[in-house]
Amino acid sequence: MRRLLIGAACLAALASAASLGAAPTDPMTNDQVKEYDWVRPQADYVRREVMVPMRDGTKLFTVIVFRKGTKDGPILLSRTPYDAYKATSRNRSQRIAEILPVMDKEFVDDGYIRVYQDVRGLGRSEGDYVMNRPLRGPLNRTKVDHATDAYDTIDWLVKHVPETNGKVGITGSSYLGFTALMALIDPHPALKAAVPQSPMVDGWMGDDWFHNGAFRTFGFDYVIEQTAQKGGGEVPRGTGDDYTAYLAAGSAMEYARAFGLLQFPVARKMLEHPAYDTYWQEQAVDKLLASRKLTVPTMLVVGQWDQEDSYGAPAVYRALEPQDANNDMVSLVIGPWRHSQVNYEARALGPLQWEGDTGLQFRTRYMKPFLDCHLKTDPPACQTPPVLTYATGENRWEVSDKWPDGTYTPLYLAAGAGLAWAVPAAGSDSYVSDPAKPVPMLPRPIHMSGDEWKEWLVHDQRFVSDRTDVLSYSTGVLDKPVHIKGAPRVELHAATTGQDSDFVVKLIDVYPRELTADDRLAGYQLGIGIEIFRGRYVHGFATPAPLEPGKTYKFEWSLPNVDHVFQPGHRIMVQVQSSLFPLYDRNPQSWVPSIMEAKPEDYVKATETVRYGGDAASAVWLPIAGG
Template sequence: MRSMTGVSGLVLALTMMAGTPMAQAKDAPLDAMTPDKVASYDWVRPEADYVRQEVMIPMRDGVKLHTFIVYRKGVTDAPIILSRTPYDADASTSRNRSQKIEELLPIVDTPFVNDGYIRVYQDVRGLHGSEGDYVMTRPLRGPLNPTAVDHSTDAYDTIDWLVKNLKNSNGKVGITGSSYLGFTSLMALIDPHPALKAAIPQSPMVDGWMGDDWFHNGAFRAFGYNYVLGQTVKKGGKGGLPTGKEDEYDTYLAAGSAGDLARKWGVDQLPGVRKMLEHPAYDQFWQEQALDKLLAKRPLTVPTMLVVGEWDQEDSWGTPAVYRALSADPAKRANVSIVVGPWRHSGVNYEGSSLGNLKFEGDTALQWRLNYMKPFFDCHLKTNPAPCHTPRVITYATGTNRWEEADDLSPSTTPLYLGGHGEASFDKPVGEGVESYVSDPAKPVPSVPRPVSLGGDEWKTWLVQDQRFTDGRTDVLSFKTGVLSAPVHIRGAPKVDLRAATSGKDSDYVVKLIDVYPGQNTANPVMAGYELGVGIEIFRGRYVHGYATPAPLVPGKTYAFQWLLPTVDHVFLPGHRIMVQVQSSLFPVYDRNPQSWVPSIMDAKAEDYVKATETIHWGGKDASAVWLPVVK
C-alpha cells in the first residue's frame, strides 16, 4: 500500500531519473537541454489534514482494482464507507486538490470524515485505473455471466481486503452511492461479506427495461446512446452523439427509428448499443439482470435504506421495486426501509433547497443526510453505538414541504376517474362515453418546450417543467377536477388504469398526474397557474399481453392498459386542482411508436409511421382512472 503523503513525489521523481542530467545534485544549475518532463507530482502536501492512499486491491481472479482510501489523520477504531464507481475514483477523492478533507471529498462525505470515518472509492473493473474487462452492467454470475466474478464478488473481495489491511478501522463496512453506484451497492447485498453491516443504495439502476435508464415499460430512451459513448469508448466518446447544438427534437425526428439514429451517428456496433437494439422486449437478457427479482430470491442480512428522488429523471423504478420485493417477505421486511425526497436523480448528494421552480423549506438533501443517513450508518457501523431507530418509510411531502415518517407506503385504493368534457372526479361518472384524439408520429408531443436539449440543467428538471406547454394541444387530452376544498395527500405509487382503443395496431400511452396551481399567487408569482407534473410515465401498448410477449393490438378493441407512476409523497392543497393528461408520445425522451405493427420498433421504416385515432373510455364498465395512494 503506497501513501501519497510524506516525501515529496516531485523530489523523488527528479532524483530517481538516473541516466539523465537530473541525476546530479538537486541544487546544481541546469542547462537549457535538461528534460522537463518528470514522472509524477504528489499534490497531497505534508500539511494536509488527511491521509490519501492509492492501492490496487486483488480480486479472486487475479484482477486488481484501483482504490483510494481517505481519512483524517489520527483516526482509530474507524468505520469504513465504500463506494464502487465507474466515474473515476481518483476524481471522486481529489476535489479541488484541497489540503482539507471536507473540501477534498464530495459534500455527502463531510459529516462522516469529520466524525472519524474512513472513506473508500474504487473504480469498477475495466475502467480508469482498474484492471479487467468493463461490462457496462455486468450481470450476476449465472446464466448471463459464466465467469466466477461479478460486482457481488468484487465487493466481497474488496471488503475482505479493507478490514484485513486497514489497521485503524473497526472492521465494519457500509456501502453507498447513487445511480450506477447504487447498483453496485445493491450487488454487494448478494452473498455479502460478513463485515458489510449497512447499505444505502441511492437511485440504483435495478431494471433497465421496466423503468430505469434504457426503457420504461417498453418505450426506448434513445439518448442512452450518449451514455454508452461516454462510458465505453476510449477516444472520441465524450460529449455524446456529435449532433452539434441543434434542437434535438428535430435531430431525432429526422433520423427516423432508434436503430436509424444509431446507424446515422455510427454507434450501432458499440456492444452497449447493440445489446439494447437486439433486446427490445423483456426477454431473459433483461429479466436475469433485474435486481429486485434477484434480491427477492435471497436472504437480506444487511440493513438497507433505499433512496430515490420524487422527480428522478433516470432511475425512478429501481428503489420502489426493490422495496416492494423485499418488504413483501416478512423475513426481510425488518431490514429494509425507503426514502423518497424532493430531488432529481442523485440530487440527494447536492444542495437540495429547490428543483427548477420549486422551492423547499431549507436544504432537504442536507437535512436527510444529517437526520437519517448519518444516524443509520452510525448505529450500524460505529463501535458501541446507540440503538438504531430507522423509520420504515421516510418521505418529504411536497406541497406542504415537511418530512414525514410512516410504517409503510399507502396502497393505491382511491380512484380518480376520468370523465366527459375534460372532467376528473373521485366519484364515478354517471353514464359512459369516450374522448378521442389523433396521434401523428410526424408531429410527436415534445417532452419539454422546444428547442429540446437532453443534457444539462434542462434534463435535470424536465419532470417539474410547467405542463401548460402541452395543455390544449389537439393530441393531448386533459381531465381536471374542480377546485379542491380540502387537501388530498398521496404517498406511494399511483396506478394507471387506462381503458383505451386505437385505430392502429400499436400505440404508446403517456399519463401525467398534475397539480394545477391557482391562477393567482402574489406570494410566489412564478407558480401562478403552474401545472406541476407529480408523476409522468409511459406504456408501450404492444406489451399489454405481457412484457415478454409483444403482439399487435386489434384496431378498435378496448384494452386495459395498467402501469405505475413514480413513487411520490405529495399534497394537493386546497385551491388547487388535480389534472390527468393523456397523450401518445413524449419525444425525444422516448422513441416514437409507428402505430402500425412492426416486429421491432427499433427498425421501423419511414412508411411504418402512421396516424392513429386514440379513444379513451370513461364511465361504465370501461371506466378509466388513476388510482391514488391517498393517506387516510
C-alpha cells in the same frame, strides 16, 4: 564594471542553488518529473492509492481517504464507473472537506474512512468493462461479477487498513447504487449496512433504458460517455434541437446507424432486445435479491422526480419488505429530488422551494445515524424510520410504517374534460396521434442535457395544453387537501385504429391562477407523476402482440412513487397523450416485429379513443393518506 556584474550574478546563482541544497541546475536539464505527490505534509488527511486484487487476478484501483488521527474507523465504500481518482482529488486541496464530494464531509469529520473504487475495466482499474455486468450465471459465464468484486474488496480492506474497526458500509447513487445492491448478494461478513441511492435495478421495466417497453433515446449518449476509450461524449448530433435530430433519423436503429453507434456492443444489446426477454429478466436486481435472504440492513433512497432511475429503489423495497418481519432491515426514503440530488445542496428543484437543504437534512438526520448504529464500535441505538418521505406541497419530512401509506381511491375520467370521484356516465374522447408530429417532452428547442434534463419532470405542462393530440381532464377547485402517499396507478380503457400505440399519462397539480407567494407558480401545471406504456405489451411484457384495431383494451401501469399534497385552491389534472418525444422513441402505430427497426413507411397516423364510465371506467387510482 561588466565583470563585476557577471561575478555578482554568479554569486547570486550559487547562493540560490545553495539555498535549494543542490548544485546549480543545468539549463538543459530535462524538465519532466516522473511523479509529484500533491498531498503535502500539511494536509489534514491521509490519502492512499492501492490496486486491490480480485479472485481472478484482476486489480482494481482504489483510493482510501481519512482524516489524520483516525482510529477504529468504519469504512464507507463506493464502487464507481465515474473515476475514483477524480472523486477523491476535487480541487487538489490540503483539506479533506475540499477533495471529497459534498456528501462525505459529515462522515470523514466523524472518523469514517472513505473509499472509492473504479469498477473493473474503467478508470485506472484492470479488466474488461461490461455495462451492468450480470451476476454469474446464464448471462455471465465467468467467475466474477460486481458481487464477487465487492466481496473481495471488502475482504482486502478490513485486512489491510489498520485504522479501521473492521465494519464496512456501502453507498452511492445511480450506477453506484447498482453496485451497492450487488454487494448484498452473498455479502462479505464485514458488510454491515448499505445505502443504495437511485439504483439502476431493471433497465427495461423502468430505469435507464426502457420504461414499460418504450425505449429511452438518451441512453445512446450514456453509451458513448461510458464505453468509448477515445472520442467519448454525447452523440455528435450538433447543438440544435434534439427533437429535430431524432425525428430526422427515424427509428432508433437508423439513428444508431447514422451516428456509428452499432460499433458499441451495449447499444447493440439494447437494440437486439426490445421486449422483456431473459436478457433483461435475469439482470433485474430486485428479482436477484428477492430470491435470497437479506442479511445486511439496507436504506433505499430515491428522488420523487428522478428523471433517470425512479423505478429501482421502490422495486427493491417491494421485493425485500416481505422478509422484514420486524420492520427494521429494509427502509425506503423518497426525497423531493431529481436524480442523485440527495448528494448535493437540495433547497429547490426548478421553481419549487423546500424548507432548507433537504439533502443535508437527510444525510445528517437519517443516513448518518443509520450508518452509525450499524458501523460504529460503540454504536448508538438504531432509530431508522421504516419509511421516510418528504411531503411536497406541505414541505415536511414524514415517517410511515409501510409503503404505500394510503388507500387506493379511483379518480375517474369524465365527460366535459372532468375528473370525478364516482363512476361517471359512459362516454369517450378521441384524438389523432401523428408520429410525424409527436408531442414534445419540453418546449422546443429541446436539449436533453444540463439543467433542462435534470428538471424536466417539474416543468410547467401548460406548453402542451392547446395541442389537439393531448386530452386534459381536471377536477374543480379543491376545498380540502388531497394527500397521496404511494405510486398512483393508471387504469386506461382505450382503443386505437392502428395496430400498436403508446399511452402517456400525467398526473398534474394545477396551481391557482393568482399566487401572490410566488408569481412564477401562478397557474403552474406541476407534473407529479409522468409515465408511459407501450401498447403491444398489454398481454405481457415478454410477449408483444399487435392490437386489434377498434378493440378497447385495459392498459394498466404505475406512475412514480410520491408523497404529495394537493392543496385547497388547487385542481388535480390528468393528461393523456401518445408520445413523449424525443425522450421515448416513436411508436409507428402499425405493427412491426421490432419498433427499433421500423421503416419510414411504417409510421402512420392513428385515432386513439379513451373511454370513461360504465364498464370502461378509466381512472387514476390515488393512494390517499387517511382515506
